[in-house]
Amino acid sequence: MDPAADGLLHLLKAEPTLLPEAPADHLGAAITHRTQDEIHHCLRCGQDAGIAYIAHTDAGNRWIDLCPQCAYWLRCNATPG
């Protein structure tokens, strides 16, 4: 999955256990369902989120919901490696 999602946890100083649990498999279908069939709020700014990442944390897979602006911010600020 997108390595930037793991970096977001650090950037937001989010506690993984506070994020909603994500499934362990069928991630592509789960992301499509979450972003197209459900409404969630951006983790960073609270607007309607249209993008969902799955972060692989010690607490298991967790959802990170982002609006397009914050997803862009993430891509610009989460440097791989």
Ligand SMILES: [Zn+2]
């Ligand atoms: Zn946002």
